[in-house]
Amino acid sequence: AQSVTQLGSHVSVSEGALVLLRCNYSSSVPPYLFWYVQYPNQGLQLLLKYTSAATLVKGINGFEAEFKKSETSFHLTKPSAHMSDAAEYFCAVSGNDMRFGAGTRLTVKP
Amino acid sequence: GAVVSQHPSRVICKSGTSVKIECRSLDFQATTMFWYRQFPKQSLMLMATSNEGSKATYEQGVEKDKFLINHASLTLSTLTVTSAHPEDSSFYICSARDLAGGYEQYFGPGTRLTVT
Numbered sequence: 179a180q181s182v183t184q185l186g187s188h189v190s191v192s193e194g195a196l197v198l199l200r201c202n203y204s205s206s207v208p209p210y211l212f213w214y215v216q217y218p219n220q221g222l223q224l225l226l227k228y229t230s231a232a233t234l235v236k237g238i239n240g241f242e243a244e245f246k247k248s249e250t251s252f253h254l255t256k257p258s259a260h261m262s263d264a265a266e267y268f269c270a271v272s273g274n275d276m277r278f279g280a281g282t283r284l285t286v287k288p
Numbered sequence: 289g290a291v292v293s294q295h296p297s298r299v300i301c302k303s304g305t306s307v308k309i310e311c312r313s314l315d316f317q318a319t320t321m322f323w324y325r326q327f328p329k330q331s332l333m334l335m336a337t338s339n340e341g342s343k344a345t346y347e348q349g350v351e352k353d354k355f356l357i358n359h360a361s362l363t364l365s366t367l368t369v370t371s372a373h374p375e376d377s378s379f380y381i382c383s384a385r386d387l388a389g390g391y392e393q394y395f396g397p398g399t400r401l402t403v404t
Contacts, residue, residue, distance in 0.1 A: 210391040210392070212392070214395075219379075219398075219400065220397065220398070221395050221396060221397040222332075222381070224395075227392060229390075229391070229392075268331060272391040272392065272393065273391065274337075275322060275334055275337055276322070276334070276391075276393050278331045278332045278333075279331065280330075280331045281330075281331045
């Protein structure tokens with residue numbers, strides 16, 4: 179069975195600082211991995227996805243993630259946090275269905 | 289492209305009544321649709337997978353007689369919460385997978401159900 183684990187339920191950074199949200203996956207087959215962002219009382223917005231092409235994936239809003247098979251990781255980064263990045267972030271792995279991590283709440287301090 | 293809508297976006301109902309939530313793929317055909325439930329400050333939990341024209345597959349612990357799922361066409365799936373109770377209050381999100389294949393799912397905006 180496929181699964182993802184997000185390390186850190188809450189991450190707090192200062193505006194302008196590096197954002198790093200961690201995600202590790204477990205999969206017996208090459209995984210399809212996704213990062214989503216969710217703002218309060220809204221649905222999910224796709225940030226980026228890995229589908230076995232380039233290992234460094236660039237997404238929307240300046241986010242990117244690197245697929246590292248040796249570390250079974252797919253961490254999300256953004257060089258400079260903006261106040262509008264404050265939200266809940268979910269890592270997910272997809273096969274026949276999609277399984278989500280527990281989520282990481284990102285807080286951005288002014 | 290790949291837009292999924294849900295209706296209603298918010299619903300309040302009395303305990304013991306039934307509520308139907310619609311999920312539509314607007315610009316693509318979806319052989320498979322998924323229903324998730326999200327409690328406050330928690331992640332999305334898959335409730336069931338529905339394939340067009342066949343019975344839904346429910347996750348362990350999800351009561352199929354309480355959460356009725358119908359996927360009558362390639363663009364519409366419905367979730368009916370029967371005999372709703374306050375503990376059914378949650379955010380329900382559907383997603384759809386494109387008939388063309390692939391492992392990406394397209395998510396609806398969610399429905400906030402409050403049972404009083």
